[in-house]
Amino acid sequence: MNLRRIPVPSDVAIIEILGQYDNKARYLRRRYNVELSIIDDEIRIKGEDEKSLDVVEKVLREMINITRDGHLLDWAEFEYIVEENEQIKDPQEVYKKSVGRVKAKTEGQKKYIDAVEKNDIVFSIGPAGTGKTYLASAIAVDYLKSGKVQRIVLTRPAVEAGEKLGFLPGDLIEKVDPYLRPLYDALIDMLGIERFISLREKNIIEIAPLAYMRGRTLNNAFIILDEAQNTTYEQMKMFLTRMGFGSKVIVTGDITQIDIQERSGLVITQEILKNIDGIAFVYLTDADVVRHPLVKKIIRAYDKFEKLEKEEKGETIEKRSRR
Numbered sequence: 001m002n003l004r005r006i007p008v009p010s011d012v013a014i015i016e017i018l019g020q021y022d023n024k025a026r027y028l029r030r031r032y033n034v035e036l037s038i039i040d041d042e043i044r045i046k047g048e049d050e051k052s053l054d055v056v057e058k059v060l061r062e063m064i065n066i067t068r069d070g071h072l073l074d075w076a077e078f079e080y081i082v083e084e085n086e087q088i089k090d091p092q093e094v095y096k097k098s099v100g101r102v103k104a105k106t107e108g109q110k111k112y113i114d115a116v117e118k119n120d121i122v123f124s125i126g127p128a129g130t131g132k133t134y135l136a137s138a139i140a141v142d143y144l145k146s147g148k149v150q151r152i153v154l155t156r157p158a159v160e161a162g163e164k165l166g167f168l169p170g171d172l173i174e175k176v177d178p179y180l181r182p183l184y185d186a187l188i189d190m191l192g193i194e195r196f197i198s199l200r201e202k203n204i205i206e207i208a209p210l211a212y213m214r215g216r217t218l219n220n221a222f223i224i225l226d227e228a229q230n231t232t233y234e235q236m237k238m239f240l241t242r243m244g245f246g247s248k249v250i251v252t253g254d255i256t257q258i259d260i261q262e263r264s265g266l267v268i269t270q271e272i273l274k275n276i277d278g279i280a281f282v283y284l285t286d287a288d289v290v291r292h293p294l295v296k297k298i299i300r301a302y303d304k305f306e307k308l309e310k311e312e313k314g315e316t317i318e319k320r321s322r323r
Contacts, residue, residue: 004045004057009068014038016067017060024063024078031082032056058085080105108288109135115280121240121249123228123269126284127299132252133226137186140222143248144204149222151204154183156226157235158209183207183226210235219244228253228266236265256306 008014018025018036025036034047034056043060047053059082066073073081084106104110109131115122116139124132140152187205188196199205210231225231225239228251243249253266273279286299 001046001048002050002053004053006043006045006057006060006064008038008041008043008064010041012064012067014043016072017043017063019078027078028056028059028082055082055085104135105131106284106288108282108284112282112284113139115282116248116250119278119280120247121243121279122251123266123273123279123281124250124252124284125255125266125270125281126288127254127256127286129289129299130284130286131288132254132284133182133224134186134189136224136226136250136252137183138190139250140224140248141187141190143222149246149248150220151206151222152187153218153221153223154187154205154207154226155210155213155224155239156183157228157230158211183224210239213239213242216242217244218242218247220246221248223247223249225249225251226253229255229258229264230260231265232260232262233265233268236269240269256303 008017018038019027028034029036032047032052032055033049034045034052036056037044037046045053045056045060047056062081062085063073063078104113108126112122112124112131112135124136126132137154140149140154143149144152184196184207191199196205200207210225221244223243228236230253231239239251240249251266251269253264255264255267258264258267270281274281286303289299
């Protein structure tokens with residue numbers, strides 16, 4: 001029987017690694033047919049299969065590293081780490097890329113962060129749960145804290161999804177507030193509620209609907225356009241020309257979730273701005289989903305369903321054309 005030893009640093013609580021009542025340890029034992037034990041200041045793993053030992057060792061080491069960074073893993077994140085370590089050859093190459101306290105959890109996210117470092121405008125396109133908005137917010141906060149920019153500007157189109165804005169209570173800002181809430185949530189996670197409120201009051205962080213961007217020039221700012229698949233051609237052109245000196249821009253969107261009747265400005269932009277130096281397009285996939293493991297399965301199921309629908313429609317049109 002083969003043995004692996006993993007030292008546990010003194011600043012890491014073993015309960016955070018093995019789980020309450022050893023639930024994470026029991027999960028790993030059952031799934032990979034290994035023995036796990038704690039002796040002195042190290043975790044010992046015994047097993048017959050080298051590949052299983054490799055996965056368990058990588059999972060435990062990654063959990064220790066994340067816990068040392070101050071993040072307490074919930075069960076969904078634990079399952080995600082297990083799944084990813086089964087699928088990739090060298091997960092340390094993926095996880096070593098980080099922004100402040102936030103680490104890239106997939107190869108696609110690592111490419112995303114690299115693209116922002118090397119380009120002034122980055123388009124991040126992919127399905128829900130891939131970290132498009134969250135990573136953009138993390139990078140923006142990192143740039144603000146390091147003094148690379150003087151403020152953060154976040155915006156998104158206020159597209160009505162079933163309800164009419166006119167029937168919602170309050171003034172225009174209060175009416176569009178629900179559309180901007182995901183941006184609030186990401187920044188509060190990064191900064192804490194008190195710091196976030198303070199920076200908003202000083203206008204160092206500005207969150208506004210896309211219509212408020214017209215006529216402005218944004219210098220020394222980190223600018224994020226979220227839900228860009230719901231912009232029109234004119235809105236996208238207007239937004240991109242707001243960029244001033246010393247600024248960075250991230251545009252995020254999911255071109256499978258377009259809620260407007262017109263052709264999406266994000267879709268058109270991919271053709272117009274391709275091959276321009278300083279502009280990068282990063283495409284995330286269901287492999288980059290970092291929410292509950294079921295989210296990845298849901299996205300794949302919908303993709304399969306939509307692909308079949310298109311094929312059936314294509315066959316119907318072809319039959320009609322033959323008549």
